[in-house]
Amino acid sequence: MRLAKFQGIIPAFYACYDDQGNISESRTKDLCDYLLEKEVQGVYVGGSSGECIYQNLDERKAVLSYVANRLQGKMTLIAHVGAPSTRDSIELAKHAATLGYDALSAIPPIYFKLPDSAVYKYWSEIIDATPLDFIIYNIPQTTGYSLTPALFEKLLANEKVIGVKNSSMPTIDIERFKRVGGDDVVVFNGPDEQFVAGRIMGADAGIGGTYAAMPELFLQANRFVQQGKFEEAKRIQSDINDIIIALCSQNGSMYAVIKEVLKRRGVNVGSVRAPLEGISEEDASRIDDIVILIDQAIQRNA
Template sequence: MNVKLNKYHGIFPAFYACYEDNGDISPERTEAFTNYLIEKGVQGLYVGGSSGECIYQNIEERKIVLESVMKAAKGKITIIAHIAAPSTRESIELAKHAESLGVDAIAAIPPIYFVLPDHAIYQYWTDMIEATGLDFFIYNIPGTTHYNLSMDLFKKMIRNKKVIGIKNSSMPAQDIQKFKAAGGEDFIVFNGPDEQFVSGRIIGADAGIGGTYAAMPELFLAADKAINESNLKLAREIQFAINDIIFTVLSCTGNLYAVFKEILKRKGMNIGGARLPLAPVAPEDEPVILSLMDKIDTAISKYAKE
């Protein structure tokens, strides 16, 4: 593989939005959380995506987030900025802003709300790609966009040399195999669904981007290390522990990000809550949160020893 692409290997937490207690974007907490994840040993960050609650932030807020991340991270780890917005005009503005800050790459989901044909999606992505000289990652996440990237559009997109990879968040691991096979050795595939990190990596993903990584980066780093060392038994054990945590979180009344932010707060990393309409942590979540904290600490102690 092209050594220039090595910077896109490893564990990339999908960065959580960091708010003040009143709900405003917090530059200080954003910088602190960036440093926290860098110290954990992650290889990069994916900023401004679903976990970053981008759909509930305006353009200026999204710029502040990325500026704050880059202030702490520039030159230390790889930064991929998700720059998709409701309109092409806004997406291009975010793309140019990201380039001005020195990010490594940009990424984008397909257009939201309206169900558009492939040729319109192609133009949407191409317009933002051509607005900068940055690497570009397609983001396929049919669970939220209700559009599953077709192989025809995928093959058309990768004719553009700036399109160097895809973050694939469709659940069939087979999709990773298809994208990797069509893209070739020098095409980066990020596994999206955290529940299938190990299976995604084994079937062809080069790295992972995930929404639960930031709350337990140690476990994903340990799973990735086990895969790289061909210790598949250990990798599977870690994945089972991760999935137990994820399935437990999903039993809460509060949104997944709200719950994980509450856990981080109790561990000393206060980045605020989740922005409405994402459901906040509820009183009935308390015993589940205590259980989750124990599960995470126990798994880290078992699998992520120095």
């Protein structure tokens, strides 16, 4: 029962800015309400999609507070607290704990190439700072560090470690992590392009950066997997991948494009923070085509 709340589709929450590029409480609440209406199972706050590395501690704390005030008790809340220093990570972790988050998560330390011993100590000190459950975040393509099954097993000795958000591309990593943890851990599929493959290979749920752009598709794909309708699940994954390619093929950042898609849906969460690039005039003229692509896929797979 303890892990039941961590199943299903959990969108990575986007950074919500006002027109001057500052954190917006009202726009954060609007995105909360939108995702609540879509009936996703939870949100992952303050990660890559939340542009965490471009925000200071006060901004990150504010976002955690705004989301908790709107969604606590209504869906599962996971706070990503990874930061350049252990001290900052612990400060964020303690803040999330006071807000009633269900679990914490963190990427490994970034910039310096550290040995497993230092990475283990970093995660362990965050875990020990609060009573909350903890989810390791493995994303080697951005951090330069790859979690090994051996270190994962060592971390699982702490009963507060309940799983891993695995964003490495090889699906074998999902299978290996699930084999280490078994039914006592939750393995989250990270790469949206392989959601169905990840679920079939052992992922229990998903956390993804494009989920909020098309929650209906990921919710349906998850239902198909649960029902053993793998051909239908493969078909919807193909549609999802077409959309992801379109989102990533513009001049601006994928997140800027997604935010423009949401704006066309009536949810204005602003743009992205530099050095991420906003959409270009050329991008703006193609956003409608992406919205149509999403709508057609939703209708086709309903």
